Amino acid sequence: MTAFIDETTNVLRRTPQVLRALLAGLPESWTDTTDVPENGWRPHDVVGHLITGELTDWIDRTQRILEHGTDMPFDKFERFAHEDRDADATLDDLVEHFARLRAENLARLDELVSDEDLDRRGMHPSLGEVTLRELLATWAVHDLDHVSQIYAGMAGSHDAEVGPWKAYLGILLRRDDPAAVAG
């Protein structure tokens, strides 16, 4: 296993543990607020979206690259697939579902990909040619991007409670104005 694959899966393996540490049993007073006020996502939506990636995106695209190269573009990532699918699941259920899928997918990745595959190319339906290396790096950074949304939602749930300290808390100021700078 190359340093690249090892270091990328190192982060991918952590995400379920981080989500458990952050969310398992967390009171709803912290989890019922969206990351941004308009069209934002609650932690429940974020974990659902991460589940969609495990179900239909990352490993499917890896296989597409290995089997078809640039000849067959990837399927689109269904960004709102979680809305109907997960409507009745609790947040804790979703975290455990995600953890199972992630473990299965990392085992699949280990079977499928080795060092010499990383420069193989696939075809993104909008972005054009991409490499398997870029796909795997994106898988990890996509985790970081979306887990960050959970932090913004959790902070937002206590926007009023911090009183005048809001002026110093960039995570709250940016929910109202993305370019805001904390005092």
Next chain:
Amino acid sequence: MTAFIDETTNVLRRTPQVLRALLAGLPESWTDTTDVPENGWRPHDVVGHLITGELTDWIDRTQRILEHGTDMPFDKFERFAHEDRDADATLDDLVEHFARLRAENLARLDELVSDEDLDRRGMHPSLGEVTLRELLATWAVHDLDHVSQIYAGMAGSHDAEVGPWKAYLGILLRRDDPAAVAG
């Protein structure tokens, strides 16, 4: 213990566990980048800053409110105290130091504060009058704000590796332009 104290300490208790799950033993390729390109903080700086809060801020201010009310303003939060203090510590050392301090401070909080104290007031040196309830909510949201910076730095370390996918990754786009919107 009120719901408020219970729900606030619920988040405060998680932060060391989240930092361990995210950072313990993480390769330097993920941890050596700042959250924003100019004057940003690496994860090492962020955890150092959280340690400063435990050493000098949150419990000290709680005691100041309980003992002096609004008569004696809080000391200022030394935002860069970590720079000299932690220069030789590893990131893993800092996470464990933070975990010990946080556990001690939550035990202190439990001894010091009960329901009927939450509306007691103190004097912030810049913000003016604040309540103990606001201080405790800020302690938790301050954790969320700074742990978010760790995510931005980790993502930023792989800004180049994701290739064209950067256009979809808000966490990377916002490092260059805070008002950027992912495609």
